Amino acid sequence: MKKIEGGVCAPEGFKANGVHCGIRKNKTKRDLALIVSDVRCSAACVYTQNLVKGAPITVTKRHVADGYAQAIVCNSGNANTCNANGEEIAEGMCGLVSDKTGIPAEDVVVASTGVIGQPLSLEPIAAGMDELVKGLGDNSLFAAQGIMTTDTVDKQIAYTFTLGGKECKIGAIGKGVGMINPNMATMLIFITTDVSISPAMLQKALSADVKDSFNMVSVDGDTSTNDMVCVLANGLAGNDCIEENGKDYLIFRKALNKVTTNLCRRIAKDGEGATKLLECKVSGAKSKSAAKLIAKSIIKSSLFKAAMFGADANWGRVLCAIGYAGADADITKIDVDFKSKAGTLAVCRGGSGIPFSEEEAKKILSCDEIEILINMNDRGGRATAWGCDLTYDYVKINGDYRT
Amino acid sequence: MKKIEGGVCAPEGFKANGVHCGIRKNKTKRDLALIVSDVRCSAACVYTQNLVKGAPITVTKRHVADGYAQAIVCNSGNANTCNANGEEIAEGMCGLVSDKTGIPAEDVVVASTGVIGQPLSLEPIAAGMDELVKGLGDNSLFAAQGIMTTDTVDKQIAYTFTLGGKECKIGAIGKGVGMINPNMATMLIFITTDVSISPAMLQKALSADVKDSFNMVSVDGDTSTNDMVCVLANGLAGNDCIEENGKDYLIFRKALNKVTTNLCRRIAKDGEGATKLLECKVSGAKSKSAAKLIAKSIIKSSLFKAAMFGADANWGRVLCAIGYAGADADITKIDVDFKSKAGTLAVCRGGSGIPFSEEEAKKILSCDEIEILINMNDRGGRATAWGCDLTYDYVKINGDYRT
Numbered sequence: 008m009k010k011i012e013g014g015v016c017a018p019e020g021f022k023a024n025g026v027h028c029g030i031r032k033n034k035t036k037r038d039l040a041l042i043v044s045d046v047r048c049s050a051a052c053v054y055t056q057n058l059v060k061g062a063p064i065t066v067t068k069r070h071v072a073d074g075y076a077q078a079i080v081c082n083s084g085n086a087n088t089c090n091a092n093g094e095e096i097a098e099g100m101c102g103l104v105s106d107k108t109g110i111p112a113e114d115v116v117v118a119s120t121g122v123i124g125q126p127l128s129l130e131p132i133a134a135g136m137d138e139l140v141k142g143l144g145d146n147s148l149f150a151a152q153g154i155m156t157t158d159t160v161d162k163q164i165a166y167t168f169t170l171g172g173k174e175c176k177i178g179a180i181g182k183g184v185g186m187i188n189p190n191m192a193t194m195l196i197f198i199t200t201d202v203s204i205s206p207a208m209l210q211k212a213l214s215a216d217v218k219d220s221f222n223m224v225s226v227d228g229d230t231s232t233n234d235m236v237c238v239l240a241n242g243l244a245g246n247d248c249i250e251e252n253g254k255d256y257l258i259f260r261k262a263l264n265k266v267t268t269n270l271c272r273r274i275a276k277d278g279e280g281a282t283k284l285l286e287c288k289v290s291g292a293k294s295k296s297a298a299k300l301i302a303k304s305i306i307k308s309s310l311f312k313a314a315m316f317g318a319d320a321n322w323g324r325v326l327c328a329i330g331y332a333g334a335d336a337d338i339t340k341i342d343v344d345f346k347s348k349a350g351t352l353a354v355c356r357g358g359s360g361i362p363f364s365e366e367e368a369k370k371i372l373s374c375d376e377i378e379i380l381i382n383m384n385d386r387g388g389r390a391t392a393w394g395c396d397l398t399y400d401y402v403k404i405n406g407d408y409r410t
Numbered sequence: 411m412k413k414i415e416g417g418v419c420a421p422e423g424f425k426a427n428g429v430h431c432g433i434r435k436n437k438t439k440r441d442l443a444l445i446v447s448d449v450r451c452s453a454a455c456v457y458t459q460n461l462v463k464g465a466p467i468t469v470t471k472r473h474v475a476d477g478y479a480q481a482i483v484c485n486s487g488n489a490n491t492c493n494a495n496g497e498e499i500a501e502g503m504c505g506l507v508s509d510k511t512g513i514p515a516e517d518v519v520v521a522s523t524g525v526i527g528q529p530l531s532l533e534p535i536a537a538g539m540d541e542l543v544k545g546l547g548d549n550s551l552f553a554a555q556g557i558m559t560t561d562t563v564d565k566q567i568a569y570t571f572t573l574g575g576k577e578c579k580i581g582a583i584g585k586g587v588g589m590i591n592p593n594m595a596t597m598l599i600f601i602t603t604d605v606s607i608s609p610a611m612l613q614k615a616l617s618a619d620v621k622d623s624f625n626m627v628s629v630d631g632d633t634s635t636n637d638m639v640c641v642l643a644n645g646l647a648g649n650d651c652i653e654e655n656g657k658d659y660l661i662f663r664k665a666l667n668k669v670t671t672n673l674c675r676r677i678a679k680d681g682e683g684a685t686k687l688l689e690c691k692v693s694g695a696k697s698k699s700a701a702k703l704i705a706k707s708i709i710k711s712s713l714f715k716a717a718m719f720g721a722d723a724n725w726g727r728v729l730c731a732i733g734y735a736g737a738d739a740d741i742t743k744i745d746v747d748f749k750s751k752a753g754t755l756a757v758c759r760g761g762s763g764i765p766f767s768e769e770e771a772k773k774i775l776s777c778d779e780i781e782i783l784i785n786m787n788d789r790g791g792r793a794t795a796w797g798c799d800l801t802y803d804y805v806k807i808n809g810d811y812r813t
Contacts, residue, residue, distance in 0.1 A: 314808060405800075
């Protein structure tokens with residue numbers, strides 16, 4: 008498996024673009040993105056489990072109910088959520104794509120991200136659609152920029168791999184830095200691949216993957232109303248279609264996981280206001296589900312996140328978060344280490360503190376990627392969760408996001 | 411029911427004191443508190459549900475197992491948690507109280523609050539015990555100060571009420587501004603009363619009360635390892651002993667609830683770094699438990715808390731938090747209003763936004779006590795939760811608390 012350039016345009020037969028159409032006030036920010044495939048694709052999606060769902064999610068569910076889609080349109084700057092005419096607008100967006108591309112509206116996946124509860128007008132979208140479609144090409148970067156909100160960096164990734172002797176590619180763009188605590192799905196992630204795979208197997212692969220990838224990311228514990236991960240697979244790589252479990256399916260799962268894990272780390276690291284990526288690796292837990300509860304609880308603790316911002320080796324907050332995680336655990340066996348490129352520091356053994364150098368701790372915790380290693384020393388449960396530190400800038404960004 | 415002065419010393423037969431013994435470095439901060447009753451009391455406690463429990467909790471459970479206690483000793487500056495010799499130290503604290511007061515060590519409730527995982531020495535406590543006991547008197551304030559950590563104000567309250575013709579009193583001190591998301595109990599709250607009530611009925615009253623009081627407070631979503639609420643009732647008011655349900659029990663429940671609700675509001679308002687008290691009142695929910703989930707979810711949302719800091723009427727974040735609360739809810743019926751002493755503002759009707767004046771919103775949300783009124787317009791479920799805004803200072807305080 009090799010990392011390559013090109014994001015969602017890396018796989019055969021995919022084009023993309025992103026433009027500024029006027030939903031966002033800042034004219035230097037793209038706010039409308041489009042991804043299209045030359046041919047119809049197997050499509051799989053996972054969505055937020057928030058009861059309050061963005062209208063685009065309702066529309067997308069309808070459009071991919073048959074397992075197929077050919078395009079993804081997404082705006083930033085407005086979530087199109089809690090609006091009385093939300094579904095009409097979301098359908099309208101698909102209709103506009105259809106008008107200019109010839110792709111049936113019911114083969115368009117639609118997504119929106121931004122402020123909740125502000126009416127979204129079709130006008131700027133209609134006005135920008137021509138430029139958006141005309142510029143379709145190897146422009147994954149523009150699409151990645153078009154879905155950004157408070158993201159500070161665009162997020163693209165692509166890999167190449169071999170399936171039954173055929174070269175295959177998988178690429179993705181993603182956004183999301185706040186209101187991030189995915190449950191079932193997360194933020195907006197659009198993945199493209201030229202692999203040939205049935206809709207059912209594609210959905211199976213995605214649903215299995217998100218449990219260990221996006222569902223293990225938390226920036227602030229808020230599960231968004233608009234989370235969505237969508238994969239389009241157009242089959243142009245020419246491999247034998249994956250229609251059941253087996254070696255090819257496992258290779259595809261592995262490729263998909265390379266893409267999703269890469270985005271998890273980058274989304275956490277670019278968390279609103281974040282200065283540090285926190286990667287919590289739990290091993291030796293009573294079960295996998297216990298390990299997941301523990302890893303997620305640590306990564307979500309405001310107190311621990313603030314301590315990491317201050318490079319303070321306050322491991323007591325780690326123990327505290329393990330204690331309220333809701334997982335069956337023997338707290339007298341817990342070992343905790345902090346690790347970064349500056350070294351590894353043991354701070355807790357058997358649930359009690361051990362002496363350590365504060366100077367060494369400061370050095371290790373001042374790096375921008377910190378691993379929190381938890382060994383429960385019990386059974387074989389393992390899990391990884393990704394998060395970020397809690398900073399002044401998180402408060403600043405969210406204290407005045409809407410206005 | 412009338413508010414009176416005196417805190418935990420207001421009820422007949424209770425004395426208190428607080429001193430600086432040297433656990434905290436800052437010599438102007440008291441760090442050791444003692445409350446004693448002239449006679450043995452019915453005692454009831456509720457504790458944190460965190461699996462990682464402070465050693466004082468284990469010791470206190472043992473000491474009140476028979477339903478009686480006569481004194482409460484508490485230090486700040488060190489949580490005595492995750493220390494190999496923690497129980498020995500906590501028993502040692504009770505022994506020191508016993509030596510100087512003659513009260514049996516097994517009738518002493520012990521509590522600690524502060525940093526987790528740092529060894530606690532008995533030396534400063536032993537050195538300060540003489541001064542602590544000698545100064546016992548009408549010093550509820552000193553005791554309230556002795557249990558403070560990052561609290562900015564001391565928290566005392568007392569009420570008088572009549573039971574079967576006898577004047578009764580109930581008083582309390584409390585602390586807790588961070589690591590606050592009680593589950594079953596909370597922070598440290600010590601309540602005294604001269605009511606005559608059996609240990610069983612006292613425990614029943616306390617356990618019922620905390621479900622709607624302290625368990626509905628959240629500062630940061632972190633459930634502490636050392637949360638404890640303890641009530642001592644010494645019977646000196648001379649009322650007929652409350653030994654079963656009935657009018658007297660209900661009067662006592664009401665008095666207890668006046669004290670606990672008062673402390674809930676003050677603890678939330680003094681939340682670490684907080685500039686505002688947030689009081690979320692949910693009505694019309696499908697059930698009481700649904701109302702509680704919804705109220706607590708809103709009060710815990712980092713995004714909503716940051717918006718309140720910025721006086722930003724971002725009600726979409728309220729809807730979002732309702733959506734992931736885990737409560738059965740019809741999201742198309744939700745009404746949301748923001749209220750403060752500057753007025754009331756309707757922002758959402760039937761789950762969709764309605765136009766409102768941003769200027770008016772700014773005015774209302776700039777007050778230091780904000781009510782978030784949620785009407786689910788469904789059935790009769792009601793609940794109130796208390797929290798605070800998320801500010802730069804929360805990050806500052808917790809980014810460098812330990813060192």
